[in-house]
Amino acid sequence: MIPSRPQSPGAGPGRRTLIGGGLASLAAAGAGVVVGRESLGDQSASSELSNSAQDSPVPAGELKYEFYADRQTGVAEEPQPYATLIALDLKDGAGREELQRLMRIWTDDSARLMSGAGPLTDQEPELAKRTSGLTITVGWGPTLFAKAELEEVQPTWAKPLPAFDKDSLDPAYVGGDLVLQIAAHSPMTVAHAQQELINGAETLVDIRWIQTGFREPMERNGWSMRNLFGQVDGTVQPVIDGMDSGLVWQEEGQEPGWDNATAMVIRRIAMDMASWERADRPARENAIGRDLSDGAPITGGGADANADLEATNDLGLRVINPAAHIRRAAAVEPHQRFLRRPYQFHESVGTQMQTGLIFIAFQTDPVRQFVPVQQRLDEADLLNIWTQAVGSALFAILPGVAPGGYLGEQFLEG
Numbered sequence: 152m153i154p155s156r157p158q159s160p161g162a163g164p165g166r167r168t169l170i171g172g173g174l175a176s177l178a179a180a181g182a183g184v185v186v187g188r189e190s191l192g193d194q195s196a197s198s199e200l201s202n203s204a205q206d207s208p209v210p211a212g213e214l215k216y217e218f219y220a221d222r223q224t225g226v227a228e229e230p231q232p233y234a235t236l237i238a239l240d241l242k243d244g245a246g247r248e249e250l251q252r253l254m255r256i257w258t259d260d261s262a263r264l265m266s267g268a269g270p271l272t273d274q275e276p277e278l279a280k281r282t283s284g285l286t287i288t289v290g291w292g293p294t295l296f297a298k299a300e301l302e303e304v305q306p307t308w309a310k311p312l313p314a315f316d317k318d319s320l321d322p323a324y325v326g327g328d329l330v331l332q333i334a335a336h337s338p339m340t341v342a343h344a345q346q347e348l349i350n351g352a353e354t355l356v357d358i359r360w361i362q363t364g365f366r367e368p369m370e371r372n373g374w375s376m377r378n379l380f381g382q383v384d385g386t387v388q389p390v391i392d393g394m395d396s397g398l399v400w401q402e403e404g405q406e407p408g409w410d411n412a413t414a415m416v417i418r419r420i421a422m423d424m425a426s427w428e429r430a431d432r433p434a435r436e437n438a439i440g441r442d443l444s445d446g447a448p449i450t451g452g453g454a455d456a457n458a459d460l461e462a463t464n465d466l467g468l469r470v471i472n473p474a475a476h477i478r479r480a481a482a483v484e485p486h487q488r489f490l491r492r493p494y495q496f497h498e499s500v501g502t503q504m505q506t507g508l509i510f511i512a513f514q515t516d517p518v519r520q521f522v523p524v525q526q527r528l529d530e531a532d533l534l535n536i537w538t539q540a541v542g543s544a545l546f547a548i549l550p551g552v553a554p555g556g557y558l559g560e561q562f563l564e565g
Contacts, residue, residue: 364494383446
């Protein structure tokens with residue numbers, strides 16, 4: 152078992168040592184916004200969350216998560232209100248040696264930042280003192296393995312998602328060799344961590360895309376929020392610290408060396424707010440299959456209740472439309488469930504606003520879990536009238552690391 156409590160921020164190789172070694176010389180939903188995922192069997196609303204800002208007596212600004220652990224942070228923790236996702240590519244000609252150097256740097260810098268101490272070369276270390284529940288999550292994209300000559304350790308599911316007919320992907324938001332997910336309860340904390348992590352890697356990688364999102368602070372112990380359509384988003388989550396752990400975390404024997412890893416799907420979903428505003432309330436609820444007021448299925452119950460997909464009205468018609476999002480997203484097999492951790496974006500581009508959802512899903516095997524659900528949404532989902540996927544990426548989130556080691560060490564030195 153890897154110790155869960157980090158050593159002092161100075162543990163592990165320092166950035167200056169790494170620079171001396173050569174550094175200086177060199178985020179279902181595809182077509183629809185997921186607002187609910189029906190599952191087979193137990194449909195608990197959320198996993199048990201540890202060290203959450205809402206339950207902890209520690210003020211949000213002082214909240215700290217431990218970097219060194221079996222699993223990386225930024226997955227099971229209660230979602231923070233602010234997040235930035237950055238996809239990066241290794242520079243031309245860079246390979247395994249440069250990746251190893253990068254992982255050492257990011258491990259040391261992340262451990263320091265999450266503990267409240269800036270990296271060794273941080274010119275504004277005062278900004279690191281307010282940790283605000285900072286989590287930093289690192290993943291590898293499918294294209295990285297060949298560049299770093301690591302094909303022999305590439306997970307079977309670590310490959311680009313298949314094409315979906317309703318997608319209109321912008322190359323500016325597709326793919327990437329690596330990903331950084333940085334999240335906290337303060338946008339200043341996120342911005343500072345982003346600056347330091349990018350500064351430490353600028354000679355090794357190029358930025359491919361950046362997506363910045365926000366969500367409501369949690370008002371109760373759970374994952375649900377409202378998205379910019381006003382819909383309750385993120386109900387019916389797997390119990391990831393219990394019976395559903397295997398839906399999110401790689402377990403022993405699944406992929407050699409990848410125990411306690413997870414797969415991350417990021418889909419950038421554009422939302423047509425002008426058209427949505429013209430739709431009346433019954434049309435919106437019919438498209439979703441949920442009540443706007445509390446997120447409950449229109450067949451009754453609370454937000455976390457099972458939807459009665461077989462219920463009919465006085466005319467013998469299905470209460471929940473055959474193309475309603477809640478029906479198309481329903482798991483037809485027990486394994487077709489995954490952990491959703493979405494964020495919103497609302498950005499100005501000149502005089503125009505871009506609005507939508509950064510859909511983030513964690514799972515053990517996207518091919519078995521995410522893809523079948525997304526294919527059903529792509530075939531027929533009423534939300535496709537108002538939404539469209541414009542970005543898509545998949546990453547293998549590395550297992551956690553013990554003090555003195557670095558992320559990906561078991562692959563890079565194996």
